[in-house]
Amino acid sequence: MRSLTVVAYAVNGAGLGHLTRVLAVLRWMRRIAKCAGTRLDAYVLTTSEASDLALREGFAAFKLPSKTAIRDAEIPKEDYLRLARQWIWHSVGLLKPDILLVDTFPGGTFGELGPVLDVPAKKVFIHRAVKDDFARLDGFKAFLPLYDRIIAIEEPGAAPTGLYDGFEWRVRKVGPILLRGRDELHARADARRRLGIPDEAFAVWVGAGGGGDHTAERTLRSIADFFSEKNDCHLVIGAGPLYRGEPLRGRNLTWHTEPLAALDFPGLDAALSAAGFNSFYELLNAGIPSAFFAQEKIADDQLRRIQAAVDAGAALYITADSTGELSDDALDFAMRRLTDDASRTALSEAAATFVPTNFAREAARLALQVVIDRHELDDAMELAAPEFFDLIERAQVDGETLERALKWFDDADDLAGDELTVFLAKILDGPAGGDRLNGFLAFAKRFPKPTDEHECEQLIESWLVIQDALTAFNNPRGTATFLRDLPLTRRADLEAQTIALEEFLKAVHAGGETIYRAQALIDRHLDPSLGDRALLVALEKATEEVRDEQRL
Amino acid sequence: MNVNQFLGLASQRVAELEQSIGQLRGEYAKNDQRTVELQQVRETALTELATVNLPGLVPQAIAEVETRTGYGKFRQIDPLDYKARERVRLSQLIANIQADPNFINRDQLLDPAAGELTLKAQQAKQELDLIQSAIGRYEAEPEFVSLFERGYGTDDYQESIFSLRYYSDWRKGDEIVEKLGVEDFAVLRAAYEPLRRSRDLYAKDFQDAQAAIENVRRLIAQFNDARERLDNLAHYVLEECRTALREHLAYVDREQLFEWSKGDRVREALVKKIHGIEKQLEYMKKMTEQQFQNETRVLSEAVLKIKGKITKFGRPKNAYLTLNDAEVQAWLADPRQKLSARRERFWRDYDRVAYYDRYDYYDYTRDMLWWDLMTDGRVDGNFIPEVYDYHQQNPNYHWDSGTAQPTPSPDYGDIPGGVEVS
Numbered sequence: 001m002r003s004l005t006v007v008a009y010a011v012n013g014a015g016l017g018h019l020t021r022v023l024a025v026l027r028w029m030r031r032i033a034k035c036a037g038t039r040l041d042a043y044v045l046t047t048s049e050a051s052d053l054a055l056r057e058g059f060a061a062f063k064l065p066s067k068t069a070i071r072d073a074e075i076p077k078e079d080y081l082r083l084a085r086q087w088i089w090h091s092v093g094l095l096k097p098d099i100l101l102v103d104t105f106p107g108g109t110f111g112e113l114g115p116v117l118d119v120p121a122k123k124v125f126i127h128r129a130v131k132d133d134f135a136r137l138d139g140f141k142a143f144l145p146l147y148d149r150i151i152a153i154e155e156p157g158a159a160p161t162g163l164y165d166g167f168e169w170r171v172r173k174v175g176p177i178l179l180r181g182r183d184e185l186h187a188r189a190d191a192r193r194r195l196g197i198p199d200e201a202f203a204v205w206v207g208a209g210g211g212g213d214h215t216a217e218r219t220l221r222s223i224a225d226f227f228s229e230k231n232d233c234h235l236v237i238g239a240g241p242l243y244r245g246e247p248l249r250g251r252n253l254t255w256h257t258e259p260l261a262a263l264d265f266p267g268l269d270a271a272l273s274a275a276g277f278n279s280f281y282e283l284l285n286a287g288i289p290s291a292f293f294a295q296e297k298i299a300d301d302q303l304r305r306i307q308a309a310v311d312a313g314a315a316l317y318i319t320a321d322s323t324g325e326l327s328d329d330a331l332d333f334a335m336r337r338l339t340d341d342a343s344r345t346a347l348s349e350a351a352a353t354f355v356p357t358n359f360a361r362e363a364a365r366l367a368l369q370v371v372i373d374r375h376e377l378d379d380a381m382e383l384a385a386p387e388f389f390d391l392i393e394r395a396q397v398d399g400e401t402l403e404r405a406l407k408w409f410d411d412a413d414d415l416a417g418d419e420l421t422v423f424l425a426k427i428l429d430g431p432a433g434g435d436r437l438n439g440f441l442a443f444a445k446r447f448p449k450p451t452d453e454h455e456c457e458q459l460i461e462s463w464l465v466i467q468d469a470l471t472a473f474n475n476p477r478g479t480a481t482f483l484r485d486l487p488l489t490r491r492a493d494l495e496a497q498t499i500a501l502e503e504f505l506k507a508v509h510a511g512g513e514t515i516y517r518a519q520a521l522i523d524r525h526l527d528p529s530l531g532d533r534a535l536l537v538a539l540e541k542a543t544e545e546v547r548d549e550q551r552l
Numbered sequence: 553m554n555v556n557q558f559l560g561l562a563s564q565r566v567a568e569l570e571q572s573i574g575q576l577r578g579e580y581a582k583n584d585q586r587t588v589e590l591q592q593v594r595e596t597a598l599t600e601l602a603t604v605n606l607p608g609l610v611p612q613a614i615a616e617v618e619t620r621t622g623y624g625k626f627r628q629i630d631p632l633d634y635k636a637r638e639r640v641r642l643s644q645l646i647a648n649i650q651a652d653p654n655f656i657n658r659d660q661l662l663d664p665a666a667g668e669l670t671l672k673a674q675q676a677k678q679e680l681d682l683i684q685s686a687i688g689r690y691e692a693e694p695e696f697v698s699l700f701e702r703g704y705g706t707d708d709y710q711e712s713i714f715s716l717r718y719y720s721d722w723r724k725g726d727e728i729v730e731k732l733g734v735e736d737f738a739v740l741r742a743a744y745e746p747l748r749r750s751r752d753l754y755a756k757d758f759q760d761a762q763a764a765i766e767n768v769r770r771l772i773a774q775f776n777d778a779r780e781r782l783d784n785l786a787h788y789v790l791e792e793c794r795t796a797l798r799e800h801l802a803y804v805d806r807e808q809l810f811e812w813s814k815g816d817r818v819r820e821a822l823v824k825k826i827h828g829i830e831k832q833l834e835y836m837k838k839m840t841e842q843q844f845q846n847e848t849r850v851l852s853e854a855v856l857k858i859k860g861k862i863t864k865f866g867r868p869k870n871a872y873l874t875l876n877d878a879e880v881q882a883w884l885a886d887p888r889q890k891l892s893a894r895r896e897r898f899w900r901d902y903d904r905v906a907y908y909d910r911y912d913y914y915d916y917t918r919d920m921l922w923w924d925l926m927t928d929g930r931v932d933g934n935f936i937p938e939v940y941d942y943h944q945q946n947p948n949y950h951w952d953s954g955t956a957q958p959t960p961s962p963d964y965g966d967i968p969g970g971v972e973v974s
Contacts, residue, residue: 475622477805512628513800520799549796550629 003039004371007097007121009088010046011109016210016242016259017277017300018103019048021126023057024179025101025151028364031389034399035406036372036380043095045088050210050241053259057179062091067109068212085112097121098371104128104299106143117146122370126177126363127152128277130299135163149370151363153177156354157308172366174359176281180262181358183386185286191267196254201234202339205271205288207279208324211240211257213295215324222325223272224248226332236268238279262286270338272318272331275302284314285355289347291316291334293326313346314354361386382417391425395433404441409456411449419453426460435476439467439483446488462498469505470515478515485519491532500539507546521545553875555865562862565884569855572888576847579895583840586906587833594829601822602798609635609790620812620819623800626793635789642782649775654768661768669768673761680754687747690740693731695724700744705737806830810916821912828911831922835905838936843898847891854887901931924951 008026010018026042033040044054044061049069054061064087065073070080088108092100100119103126107113117123125147134140141163144150150164150171164171186194197203206223208216220237227235228250236254238261239247247255262278265271265286273279275292277300283290292315294302309315316337318330337343365381372380383406392402409420427433427440440463450456470479488497508518525538525545605621607613609631618624649655661669690696703709704725711718725737734740781788801809806827813819861883864870908926921942923933929951933939943949 477808481803481805512625513796514623514625514804516803517623517625517796517800519803524799 002037003041004033004099005095005097006040006042006099006101007092007095008042008044008101008103009108009113010044010048010103011105016048016050016053016212016240017128018105019044019046019050019053020179020259020278021128021177022101022103023054023059024177024358024360025126025363025367026059027057027179028361028384029368032361032364032368032377032380032384033372034402035384035388036368036376037403037406037410038372043097045091047084049212050259053241056259064088081110081112084110085115088112089115092116092119092121099124099367101367102126102147104130105140106147107139111139113143117143122149123147124149124151124367124370129153129155129158129301131301134299149366151366153359155305155308156312157304174362174366175357176277176285176355177360177363178262178278178282178285178358179260179360180282181360181386182285182287182352184263184390185266186263188266191264193267195236195256195264195267197234197236197267200232201252202232202270203234203236203268204335204338205236205238205265205268205273205283205290207238207240207261207271207273208243209240209274209276209279209295211243213274213324215295215320216240216243217245217324219274219293219320219324219326220245220248222327223331224250224253226326226328227252236264238273270335270344272326272334275306276300277305280305280309281355284309284351285358287348287352289338289344290351291318291338293318293320295320295324296322309351309354312350312354314350315347383420385417385421388417388421388424391421391428395428395437397428397434397437401434401437401441405437408441408444408449411451415453415456419456423456423460426464430471432476435480436467439463439470439480442480442483443488446486447490447494458494462494465498465502466505469502469509472505472509473515475515482515482519486522487526487535489532489535492536496536497539500536500543504539504543504546507543507550511546511550513546518542553877553880555871555873555875558865558875558880559862561880561884562858565886566855566858566862568886569851569858569888573848573851573855576844576851580840580844582899583836583902583906587836590829590833590836590906594826594833597822597826597829598798598802599794601801601819601826602794604818604822605801606790606794606797609786609793617797620816621797621801622804622808622812623797625796625800631789631793635785638789639782639785642778642785645778646775646782649771649778652771654764655771655775658768658772662765669761669765673758673765676754676758676761680751680758683747683751683754687744687751689732690744690747693728695721696728696740696744699725699728699737700741705741801826807916824911824914828908828914828922828926832905832908832926834938835923835926835933835936836902839898839902839905842935843895843902847895850887850891854885858884901927904928904931919946921951 006026006029008022010022022044026040026044030040030042042059044051044059045064046054046061047064047066049066051061051063064084065080067077067080070077089112097119098121100116100121100123102108102113102123105113106125106127107117123146125144127144127150130140144163145167148170150167152164152171152173153176154173155176185191192199192203195203204227206220208219213219216239220239224235224237227233231252234252234254236256237248238256239245241257241259243257247257249255262282265283265288268286268288271283271288271290273283273290273292274295276295276297280292280302292302292306292309294306306315306317310317316334318326318334320326338347361384365377368377397405405424409415409423424437427437430436440460443463443466444459447459450459470482473479486501504522505518508515508521521542522535522538525541526534527537528534530537605613605617611632614626614631617626654661657668659667661667664670690700699705699721702711702721704721709721711721729735729737729740732740806823810820810823810827813823865873865875905923905926910925913925914920914922921933921939923931923936923939927933934943
């Protein structure tokens with residue numbers, strides 16, 4: 001299997017938005033690459049203090065201290081910057097990526113990517129909008145032409161930047177990129193159970209972004225104080241993985257610092273949150289009626305983001321003062337709207353329309369396009385639908401098994417991605433889907449590879465019959481050995497072999513026998529001189545013997 | 553050396569090498585013999601294991617079978633119930649046979665001298681032989697039966713006058729008529745036809761008598777079998793149960809079986825022995841295949857090379873060349889000496905594996921290879937898929953020959969002196 005090395009660079013200090021976004025893109029790049037028969041070796045270089053998110057997503061991350069950490073550790077900034085530049089340059093040089101994927105800061109935040117951008121790798125830049133004055137800096141716009149592909153995230157309400165003059169052909173526009181899309185989130189009941197929300201409670205998400213903002217503690221505390229007397233509300237305080245303040249405890253309160261909080265958003269009834277890129281779009285994509293406040297950031301214009309959603313009727317705006325505190329009046333006003341049924345419905349519908357989809361898959365396709373042949377990529381995209389990976393993940397199919405399965409199906413002519421998904425769904429239906437797929441592959445390799453949809457279906461139907469009969473033995477290890485040694489032959493009729501085998505296995509099971517004895521019986525009756533009919537005759541005789549034993 | 557001399561020597565070397573290739577399979581007969589021996593030992597060990605797990609038809613032993621072997625059939629079909637049902641069935645069968653007149657009168661029917669059926673069969677046979685001798689003079693003639701059956705000499709004869717067959721039949725018919733001294737074929741038909749009918753009748757009588765005799769004999773055999781089985785029913789049922797259990801044991805996963813046998817030294821030893829023998833058989837097969845293929849390849853390549861030289865120097869334009877002796881010697885170098893030395897080394901390695909018998913050293917709690925245990929880690933086994941795969945997956949694995957215990961070293965990657973810290 002060919003491989004593709006990707007190095008993603010995400011700078012984060014007081015947040016984890018950049019890291020989250022590159023992981024969202026890498027996640028889909030890996031999936032699509034797999035469907036294109038390519039192994040994606042992805043490395044993440046990051047300064048985010050919440051780099052364990054990469055681990056959770058199954059990516060290897062090399063971590064540098066963030067500038068915040070350096071400041072707190074009282075290390076001279078110049079020493080750190082010198083070291084960081086060298087470290088990044090050497091790391092990229094040693095990893096020799098095919099694609100270098102960078103988020104938001106094209107030259108890094110202290111020019112550390114400058115020397116790196118002349119490596120032979122294809123360079124892909126994810127351009128999340130930044131404040132105009134930041135974008136006009138030379139340290140920003142001068143680096144843009146060095147990228148082979150710019151994936152520009154178009155945020156509603158953001159004005160055109162004019163930053164791409166002269167190389168517009170390298171730019172592709174996408175919508176918000178999220179780590180999990182609406183369809184991947186937990187069901188409401190599950191989410192509420194996971195968050196510890198009582199059935200009857202009105203659940204309010206309280207978030208201050210990744211938790212690293214210096215105002216986060218005051219913000220969260222002011223909101224918690226506001227709700228302290230409201231017994232019918234349950235607060236889920238999403239402090240974020242980077243939160244370093246005093247945790248808040250109390251009745252009707254769930255303290256949440258884990259990453260991937262969005263998975264449980266369907267369990268919420270409303271949200272009061274900072275308008276960082278991820279929190280903002282994740283809440284709206286999940287259709288949660290939300291009121292947002294803005295945090296002051298160097299490059300991120302949260303107020304503009306909120307304004308666009310308010311204009312679309314998709315969210316409410318509440319003001320926070322310079323210390324991050326929210327006034328009771330503002331909260332009271334927001335909560336009155338958020339608890340009103342008609343208002344909530346309108347907000348929820350408008351929010352879902354405002355952020356209709358997750359563009360991570362599309363961004364991944366655009367990133368891969370710089371190295372994978374377009375037709376090949378189109379074929380892979382046809383298969384790499386969210387439903388397909390949802391199916392694979394639910395069945396816990398490991399990468400190697402999936403790779404073998406895709407290779408096997410690859411020979412079937414004109415098999416569309418959705419057809420393949422349907423076939424796989426049939427095979428994986430039931431517990432231990434990975435074992436089922438392995439069993440199918442062990443069975444299928446005895447027969448010629450299917451050349452069309454009909455042959456695929458025939459083989460799968462045969463397998464399902466045999467699998468049912470084998471499952472009854474409740475011995476995965478034994479049935480795997482049985483299948484491995486079973487002398488099925490491509491020269492004899494598949495249907496006849498299936499019927500005979502099913503009949504035999506059912507007889508063996510009904511007689512209280514084990515799968516090992518079944519193997520012994522077939523071997524004893526197997527007469528190789530009968531050639532292609534050997535197994536059929538052996539199955540017939542063995543079935544007869546088992547039934548005779550039962551008759552006694 | 554002139555070319556003719558070279559060609560003579562080369563042809564001789566080719567013949568020798570080809571002979572060696574032909575005899576190569578025989579060189580490995582030792583493996584076939586040892587394979588059979590080990591298979592027998594395995595069979596015996598399996599029987600022992602079945603016996604240990606089912607020492608008798610007692611409820612406690614039956615109840616333990618599933619726990620110790622994973623064989624659950626006796627939970628569904630209790631051998632003691634089965635024995636009771638079988639006793640009823642056999643008793644009923646014996647009673648039925650005893651009530652059958654054919655069985656009751658078996659002596660009268662089958663007495664070799666005066667038995668009713670014996671005499672009937674003898675009489676039918678005599679009649680049949682008599683008539684066969686009369687009919688023989690006709691049927692001895694080639695084509696007579698064919699002409700008769702196709703209606704030759706009657707209106708039913710169908711051959712067309714325009715077919716060759718017609719004239720061939722005509723000639724044959726005339727020859728037979730002339731040989732047997734009659735006027736025409738119709739006379740022969742008239743004489744042969746009644747004899748043939750009688751022969752068929754007597755043949756049927758004889759067959760009926762034979763079938764009746766067989767029927768009585770079958771009844772007797774059935775009775776004797778049933779009697780024998782009933783008298784020793786406990787033994788038979790036990791053997792049948794052990795056979796079924798043994799078949800299960802022959803295929804059950806060894807590690808799982810060992811797990812089930814845990815705590816019982818006898819069972820544990822037998823499982824290890826069976827597993828070890830199976831591994832020996834697997835390794836021996838791979839080893840001999842590998843060595844055989846290598847030798848065949850070396851010899852075949854040598855033959856091909858010399859044949860190439862023969863073709864080259866056999867061309868007329870090279871007929872008067874003089875060849876350098878040293879070169880000729882190099883071309884005709886005999887690979888068998890080297891092969892013989894290699895084979896000697898092979899057999900030493902082979903014997904280590906094939907005659908290994910310290911199966912009890914194997915430890916299922918450790919991740920170890922039977923191959924290393926048998927060879928003490930001294931023989932490269934990477935040509936065996938199991939060994940190769942294991943080494944691929946555990947690149948830092950090494951066999952500790954001092955303790956006969958494998959000690960997989962922790963995987964610290966390629967960094968010398970790397971340590972895992974929590």
